Amino acid sequence: MRALIRFGIAALILLAIYGLEFGVEAAFTEYVQRIILLAGINVILAVGLNLINGTTGQFSIGHAGFMAVGAYGAAFVGVKLAPPVHGALGSGPLADAVVFNVALLVGALFAGISGLIVGMPSLRLRGDYLAVVTLGFGEIIRILFNNATFLGSATGYSGDDPSGLPAYTNFFWVFAWATAIVTLIHNLTFSQTGRSLTAIREDEIAAEAMATPTTRLKVTAFAISAATAGVAGGLFAHMQAGVRPEDFRFERSIDMIVMIIVGGLGSISGAILGGIFVAVSLELMRDLQQYRLVLYALLLIVIMIVRPEGLLGTRELHHLLRRKKTAKPATPTESA
Amino acid sequence: MTQFLQQLINGLSLGSIYALIALGYTMVYGILKLINFAHGEVFMVGAYTGFYAAGFLGVADFEAQNHSFPLYLALLVLIIAMAAAALLGMTIEFLAYRPVRSAPRLTPLITAIGVSLFLQNAGMLLFSPNPQRYPAILSEVRFAVFGVIVTNIKLTIFAVALCLMFGLHLFVQKTWTGRAMRALSFNIDAAKLMGIDTNQVIRVTFAIGSALAAAGGILFGLDQITINPLMGVLTGLKAFVAAVLGGIGSIPGAVVGGLLIGLAEQLTAGYLSPEYRDAITFLILILILLLKPEGLLGVVRVEKV
Numbered sequence: 001m002r003a004l005i006r007f008g009i010a011a012l013i014l015l016a017i018y019g020l021e022f023g024v025e026a027a028f029t030e031y032v033q034r035i036i037l038l039a040g041i042n043v044i045l046a047v048g049l050n051l052i053n054g055t056t057g058q059f060s061i062g063h064a065g066f067m068a069v070g071a072y073g074a075a076f077v078g079v080k081l082a083p084p085v086h087g088a089l090g091s092g093p094l095a096d097a098v099v100f101n102v103a104l105l106v107g108a109l110f111a112g113i114s115g116l117i118v119g120m121p122s123l124r125l126r127g128d129y130l131a132v133v134t135l136g137f138g139e140i141i142r143i144l145f146n147n148a149t150f151l152g153s154a155t156g157y158s159g160d161d162p163s164g165l166p167a168y169t170n171f172f173w174v175f176a177w178a179t180a181i182v183t184l185i186h187n188l189t190f191s192q193t194g195r196s197l198t199a200i201r202e203d204e205i206a207a208e209a210m211a212t213p214t215t216r217l218k219v220t221a222f223a224i225s226a227a228t229a230g231v232a233g234g235l236f237a238h239m240q241a242g243v244r245p246e247d248f249r250f251e252r253s254i255d256m257i258v259m260i261i262v263g264g265l266g267s268i269s270g271a272i273l274g275g276i277f278v279a280v281s282l283e284l285m286r287d288l289q290q291y292r293l294v295l296y297a298l299l300l301i302v303i304m305i306v307r308p309e310g311l312l313g314t315r316e317l318h319h320l321l322r323r324k325k326t327a328k329p330a331t332p333t334e335s336a
Numbered sequence: 337m338t339q340f341l342q343q344l345i346n347g348l349s350l351g352s353i354y355a356l357i358a359l360g361y362t363m364v365y366g367i368l369k370l371i372n373f374a375h376g377e378v379f380m381v382g383a384y385t386g387f388y389a390a391g392f393l394g395v396a397d398f399e400a401q402n403h404s405f406p407l408y409l410a411l412l413v414l415i416i417a418m419a420a421a422a423l424l425g426m427t428i429e430f431l432a433y434r435p436v437r438s439a440p441r442l443t444p445l446i447t448a449i450g451v452s453l454f455l456q457n458a459g460m461l462l463f464s465p466n467p468q469r470y471p472a473i474l475s476e477v478r479f480a481v482f483g484v485i486v487t488n489i490k491l492t493i494f495a496v497a498l499c500l501m502f503g504l505h506l507f508v509q510k511t512w513t514g515r516a517m518r519a520l521s522f523n524i525d526a527a528k529l530m531g532i533d534t535n536q537v538i539r540v541t542f543a544i545g546s547a548l549a550a551a552g553g554i555l556f557g558l559d560q561i562t563i564n565p566l567m568g569v570l571t572g573l574k575a576f577v578a579a580v581l582g583g584i585g586s587i588p589g590a591v592v593g594g595l596l597i598g599l600a601e602q603l604t605a606g607y608l609s610p611e612y613r614d615a616i617t618f619l620i621l622i623l624i625l626l627l628k629p630e631g632l633l634g635v636v637r638v639e640k641v
Contacts, residue, residue, distance in 0.1 A: 128371050297451070298450070300450030304447040
């Protein structure tokens with residue numbers, strides 16, 4: 001019964017997103033629609049990164065690398081998978097949906113596996129090694145894609161078709177995936193495993209003393225986080241006409257870190273707000289392009305010094321609202 | 337054999353630059369347990385200060401007249417850059433790291449990333465993002481020894497780095513402040529209780545580390561001929577790997593690690609492919625984290641609650 005209700009809710013949400021798509025397409029210009037799509041992709045990135053950086057307290061500063069792996073993986077698989085699927089299902093929206101989602105899943109898988117490879121040696125240890133290893137990974141993966149001739153080297157990969165990758169990414173798919181990933185991460189964060197992850201963040205030695213398998217949990221969380229970045233990369237790839245190594249420079253990792261720090265490390269709703277904030281502020285600062293990173297850098301330093309927990313801290317927006325509703329007005333007590 | 341010796345010489349001179357930078361990482365990490373991400377950018381600023389100082393002292397005139405730049409002026413350039421970097425290091429420590437020193441360990445790490453990012457982009461705005469040709473503050477003299485080409489620049493790099501490292505060794509082992517630094521890295525709270533002015537010692541640590549990085553920056557400019565505002569990212573990262581390889585927190589470890597990383601990089605470039613020269617460093621990092629995370633010369637410390 002409960003499963004049925006959940007299924008119904010999920011179907012309703014998908015239907016609502018599907019309905020919203022028509023509204024968005026009718027109401028906004030293509031330019032605004034693009035920002036909305038980017039905001040959705042950013043939400044996936046931010047919520048995924050928040051799982052490892054916020055909830056688990058391990059710092060990755062190379063998530064653009066996993067996004068790149070997902071983007072290239074999804075683009076490549078999408079291109080190679082399209083002919084056989086079109087042959088079997090005909091070239092309709094159904095075939096496109098199958099190709100696109102399989103491509104995204106494979107991209108996520110690739111990203112997740114690279115997360116395992118990067119995470120296993122660096123997360124065994126305490127300390128900040130993950131930060132350095134991921135920074136190196138982000139740079140190396142870009143050099144690799146720059147030199148991979150079958151993926152188009154520096155000009156990037158845009159499939160065999162001269163018109164570039166098919167633009168599968170639309171409002172429906174971005175927000176369906178965003179909803180799915182936010183739900184997944186939310187349920188994970190508030191499960192027993194999530195509490196263990198929080199315990200690792202708060203005090204790793206104590207968590208280990210309580211028989212928490214810290215290394216295994218850290219690596220798992222990191223791989224999930226990398227896989228979500230891979231999904232975002234796949235969506236991003238099919239929004240552009242192609243993927244270029246240039247799209248995944250260190251700046252993109254910094255954008256992601258700004259998203260989760262502005263919103264509050266460890267808060268899912270904070271990450272969502274941060275993702276939207278960065279998408280909008282990137283557009284607003286388009287003319288200030290060369291000052292953008294200086295401003296972001298100062299923002300990071302000032303937030304860390306003044307309010308290190310970010311806007312929301314580890315709290316969730318809906319928890320705050322609920323508390324306000326249920327809180328009884330304090331009765332002033334008269335004291336003599 | 338000749339090729340091997342050639343790569344060996346190139347590797348040692350590159351490695352001694354990495355060692356100079358790695359010393360700054362290892363000293364700061366030893367005391368504050370902080371990866372000072374901005375250290376690579378201090379190295380970059382050092383190189384640029386040398387660039388402008390040499391320009392100010394008229395290196396272009398000497399080049400135009402085909403004279404070599406006098407040695408005392410070259411030394412002056414080195415000293416100016418080291419002093420400027422020391423000042424920068426102390427300023428970063430005071431403005432960005434001191435306010436968050438007692439915060440949870442993620443906070444200073446993010447601040448350090450922020451400082452690094454700020455300096456990179458401020459550098460691009462101030463110095464222009466295009467690579468600059470480094471002035472010839474030493475004019476190159478080539479000579480062949482058993483068919484191996486040795487330049488005076490490579491020898492100077494090695495000699496300067498060696499002198500600075502020996503100086504640091506004397507400072508840390510023989511002076512009062514050096515002893516205080518060792519005390520801080522052993523146990524900062526106990527050191528404070530013994531009446532050591534920890535703020536002062538940390539400031540000196542940053543100043544020395546930054547000055548060494550600036551010297552590395554000038555030597556790097558001499559060696560690689562061009563500099564750019566993002567040069568600190570990859571070089572800083574490699575130097576950090578060098579510090580981890582040698583055992584982070586250990587000063588002789590940083591020197592050994594730096595030389596090994598330089599050698600590994602040159603041998604890879606020479607025998608495999610120049611494209612893999614950056615990747616080999618990270619392979620080493622992954623291997624050392626898997627096999628011997630305390631580093632070659634590091635000591636295993638028991639985790640205390």
